[in-house]
Amino acid sequence: MSAAIKERSREEYKAQEERLRAVWANPAGWRYWTSVNNFQIGLWYGSAAFAFMLFAGVLALLMRLQLAVPDNDFLSAEFFNQAFTLHGTVMMFLFAVPIFEAVAIFLLPPMLGAREMPFPRLGAFSFWSFFLGGVFVCGSIFFNAAPSAGWFMYPPLATDKEFSGIGADIWLLGLSFIEVASIAAAVELIVGIMKCRAPGMRINLMPLFAWYLLIVAGMILFAFPPLIAGDLLFEMERMFDWPFFDAARGGDPLLWQHLFWIFGHPEVYIIFLPAIALMAMIVPTFSQRPIVGYSWIVLAAVGTGFLSFGLWVHHMFATGLPQISLAFFSAASEAVAIPTGVQIFVFIATMLAGRVIFSTPMLFGAGGLAIFVIGGLTGVMVALAPFDWQAHDTYFVVAHLHYVLIGGMLFPVVAGLYYYYPLINAKKLSDRLGRLAFWLMFCGFNIAFFPMHLSGLRGMPRRVFTYPAEIGWDWLNLISTAGAFIFAAGVLVVVFDVLRPKHREPRGELNPWNAGTLEWISEPEEDWGVRSIPIVRSRYPLWDQKDLARKVNEGRYYLPDAEEGRREGLVTSVLDAEPIQVLRVGGTSNVTIVSALSLGAAFIALTFHWWIATALAAIICFCAVIYWLWTGTGEIPEKPEKDVGLGLSLPLYASGPDSVGWWAMFITMVGDGTAFASLVFGYFFYWTIHADFTAGIAGPDAVWSLVAAFLFAAAWGLMMAARMFNRRRATAAMRGLLVLSLLTAVAASATGLAAPWSPGMDPTRHVYPAIVWILVIWVLAHAALGTVMQAYCLARSLAGRLTPKHDVDLSNVVLYWHFLLVTAVITFAIIGLFPAAM
Amino acid sequence: MGQYFSLSAASLLLASGFAGARSVLEPAGAEAQQIAILFWVMLSGGAVIWLGVVALLLHSALFNRRRLAEQSASRIILWGGVVFPAVTLCALLAYALWLMPALRPFAQASSAALRIEVTGRQFWWEVVYRPSRGPPVASANEIRLPVGERVELTLKSADVIHSFWIPPLGGKMDMIPGRTNRLSLMATKSGIFRGPCAEYCGTSHALMAFSAVAMEPEAFRSWLAAQAIPAEGAGASGGALFLRHGCGSCHFVAGTDARGLIGPDLSHVGSRTTVGAGILPNTEDAVARFIARPDLIKPGSRMPAFDMLPPGDIRAIAAWLRGLQ
Amino acid sequence: MRLIPKEIETLWTLFTAPVVWVVHFLACYVGAAIYCAKPELIGLSFSAVRAGIAAVTVIALSLIALSAWLAWRQWGFGTDDPPHDDPTRRDRTLFQGFATLLLSGLSFIAVIFTAMPALFLTGCIR
Secondary structure, eight states: OHHHHHHSOHHHHHHHHHHHHHHHOOOOGGGGGGOOOHHHHHHHHHHHHHHHHHHHHHHHHHHHHHHSSTTOOSSOHHHHHHHHHHHHHIIIIIIIHHHHHHHHHHHHHHHHTOSSOSOHHHHHHHHHHHHHHHHHHHHGGGGTOOOOSTTTTOTTTTTOTTTOOHHHHHHHHHHHHHHHHHHHHHHHHHHHHHHOOOTTOOTTTSOHHHHHHHHHHHHHHHHHHHHHHHHHHHHHHHHHOOOTTOGGGTOOHHHHHHHHHHHHHHHHHHHHHHHHHHHHHHHHHHHTSOOSOHHHHHHHHHHHHHHGGGOGGGGOTTSOOOHHHHHHHHHHHHHTHHHHHHHHHHHHHHHHHSOOOOOHHHHHHHHHHHHHHHHHHHHHHHTSHHHHHHHTTBHHHHHHHHHHHIIIIIHHHHHHHHHHTHHHHSOOOOHHHHHHHHHHHHHHHHHHHHHHHHHHHTTOBSSOSOOOGGGSOHHHHHHHHHHHHHHHHHHHHHHHHHHSOOTTSOOOOSSTTOOOSGGGGSOTTOSSSSSSBOOOOSSSHHHHSTTHHHHHHTTOSBOOOOTTSOOEEEEEOTTTOOEEEEEEOOOSOSHHHHHHHHHHHHHHHHHTTOHHHHHHHHHHHHHHHHHHHHHHSSOOOSSSEEEEETTEEEESOOOGGGSHHHHHHHHHHHHHHHHHHHHHHHHHHHHHHOSSTTTTOOOOOHHHHHHHHHHHHHHHHHHHHHHHHHHTTOHHHHHHHHHHHHHHHHHHHHHHHHHHHTTTOOTTTOHHHHHHHHHHHHHHHHHHHHHHHHHHHHHHHHTTSSOSSOOHHHHHHHHHHHHHHHHHHHHHHHHHHHHHHO | OHHHHHHHHHHHHHHHTSOBOOOTTSOOBHHHHHHHHHHHHHHHHHHHHHHHHHHHHHIIIIIOOSOOOHHHHHHHIIIIIIIHHHHHHHHHHHHHHHHHHHHSOOOOTTTOSEEEEEEEETTEEEEEEEESSSOOEEEESEEEEETTSEEEEEEEESSSOEEEOOTTTOOOEEEOTTOOEEEEEEBOSOEEEEEEOOSOOSTTGGGOEEEEEEEOHHHHHHHHHHHTSOOOOSOHHHHHHHHHTTGGGTOBOTTSSOBOOSSOOOTTGGGSSEETTTTEESOHHHHHHHHHOHHHHSTTOSSOOOTTSOHHHHHHHHHHHHHOO | OTTSOSSOOSSGGGGHHHHHHHHHHHHHHHHHHHHHHOHHHHOOOHHHHHHHHHHHHHHHHHHHHHHHHHHHHHTGGGTSOTTOOSSSHHHHHHHHHHHHHHHHHHHHHHHHHHHTHHHHOOSOOO
């Protein structure tokens, strides 16, 4: 094998390199913004998230100024309430979650030895959606229209138009949009980590960062959909007066709290785990040894991921639920401290077993841990219901959550910034400025937030825009304000260090910290990620595999060339990372921006109830997405196989569970199923809180419901048959079955509609008809999408883009129909049969 | 340390004579007492753990020069990360679970000698006392309770979610539209405590508080009896102005024609420790200011401004209200 | 025990024990919540709820113990020490076994924690 490589002439090597460079190049001029390279998207994503963080930080400083002295009138009550709502919203949705998506998109491909994420255009789409939604939500405060009901948006304060204006809609629609972006990112991350690792990178050799991100992406899939379901109920109440949270008509404000916190608590760990993942990369590097307790970290990440879903009611300890319910959540909230402790002790053990170089990233990491441990300990305190009855919604909790998030997330992220900055332009940030920033931030933070424990115990509630002088909160608040400004000064030093011009500084080494993982061999000047895709045989390949960097950069491994002018990467198997396919990914394109902007426009127009504009934008978005799919996915390659180098030839096309598209569909539908499950939860929730939850209203017709379920099952069966006939080369039969299935689906939808329609259920009258209608609408919307997919497959078949051997579209659509079948059968069984059974 | 700070705050309050904000660490009630002990236990344990972890962190990062073998390092993870927390947390959880039913015993509707219904409204509190004997007594923005007796509070909301909390007596309980929550409290020391609204409820959430007055049982009973009959009133001209300017369409004053139910009951407003839902001292001046521009004192308040009235009329009304002892 | 192959070639086994915890947690919470909301539905006393929790806890702990045993077996009964970082299929399998064993341990503790409320609380007090 190496003989052939040696024979290769120098010119040939140069030509290879040129082709590869041309294929992966970023577009020039204004078209630069149409780039989809993970490096660019990651950078934009991160910068935007950081900018949003600074914005929310300024809001926090304004609030601290207002609270510096009692009875202050620096800010009006109205502005203060908008400010704290936006502060929380922006920090959570526009900084903490996106910054990790940014870091992941930026780091994962080089770390896994891949060229790109599996769906680069989806990444770009996700970024533009996020950016637009973020600007929309943040901008509202300049028009005095920002949401002001708190980042948790409790109804009825946030749903009732008497109490809240357009700000609530802006929050809801702007963030729904961002939630969609997060789920898109989760799909990208899961597929990227499971299927696109370098050959040989078995799951026991995967960098810990990837392990964490895999878990986090999975958590997003189960955490965000309940919020999306909640948003749907919320907006239906605001727009069409469906009384989901209106107690007068059988609704209940507590359902929102459940749905919000089922999202909201895992969210904390979704934020925390990636930051700790950065620490899991930094600590081994500066301890100069592999991590001790690799499996323990996996335990901690997976354990935290699961347990974090059993904590949500600890935000509702004071709502008057039965004590036994509270107690289960107290118990789980205590249990989650164990995996968290494991992570800290893994770092300590690694440092003890190594020889530590105490650098700026380590300083931020260690300082962050010291802060975080306090947050963790107060977390153990407030997790106990009795103590929480006192501490809940006071400044004690404000202190707790900032200790957790700033110590557990912001400090590690800054550590990561100092550590990974050389990957951007091969230059280090300044050690001196870093240390200065650290001490300002560390001291400022503690001065600002430590006294809040005390003001909370003294009875200071959260979200107060002012307080009287006589009650002993004044000097505690004054100290907090002073600390906040010291902390902000530290953040400014970091910002200065990042932004100060560095072109005079010489280019640094490629791997300045002598780290062991793959991301350190990619050259910042090149857009191709890795020059050739290596074979990995260690957790720390740069330490253990001699000459790896040189060989990679000499193109001695897989895919060193781009003969067909296509962006290519490898798909490998989940467990042992054996190469199984060459994946051609989408390149630079406008379609991502067009679809993100039109989707954004649709959401924004909806906020202002501009129905025509909404419809128009939605149609543009629909067309853009269809165009995107038609031109960019399921492409039939010009040859079945390709030589990837080192004597290996791999297929260019895969269908079914072998294809990344199938995985993406599966993952998306799991998220979708979670949202559906949340709505079903809502149905039964209303059943539990009322003696007769139908309120005497006639329910959906049982016969119509069962016929609908049966017809959906029939449509699904026809789809299965269509896929089978296609594989047997009976193309005409397949097309006929597709049409038949489509018609059956339409009939099923009409029947499903008749079920609540025929008894004349009025969704504005009571929550029972409303929740039935929302379930039916959910099924019908999915059925509509299902028929679009069927029509798409038919069109692909007629256009010759779907053949018996190349059936990825059809197999993905059948997968969608599996989920649709389950959704429809559950829905119609419940709405048709349950009320009678009770 | 916390105790010292809290005590100094308390002395400040006594000096000002204002409805006191007393820390949860200076309990004056049965529940708060138990929770304060729980807190001190957790704080001392937490402090030791924090010092230990940070010392270990610093040692391993800065001073450790001996490379520990991988196996012994793994043992540190097992003992420090799993065994120790699991055992400690299990004990702590058992302690808290054991506390829970004892802290909030199920006060049967019949067994409590006194039931108080509190309804949260933007941004004030409607209060009705329902003693086991005697007529119900309506009030607002002040809760009085007898020391040493268990009181059952029935908590509701008329608009958005509020939360009822008297820090030195016990934990909080939300007031949720459509739901009725119950809380049982027992004051163990007499005093005046500030109770803030603890759930964000809109523009003037910060300005929604009440004073809780824990009284000796005898004093409480005579106070309640006095509240059950209309106040004498002083300066009848103010009363006439009160009615003439329409105040009675929102406010209720027992023994007069003011029968409104939208705003706080003012039958005995003069005897309360604060006005404006715990935000102003109960002086004639403060009452007059509130009548003139409630929107300035409490943004988002539903009460219209009355600054178009002659200042003399406002004064007279304020004086009359102060006289409703 | 040949029913379950010794080396299960999937990532999913890793999640067995935590999934048991999830099911146990939901069974406890949903069961108690429904009982407290609609006590007349079942018509039993609260001690029946506690007995139910005890029963699901025993089942859950047994399942986790089974998962732990399988993991222990996959890990070669501890004959090999971590870090399991050789680029071989064997080490990958050992790693999976060890990680699964650890997760079984954590889930075991978490299930016990979750069941503890039933020891202390004797009614649907709020």
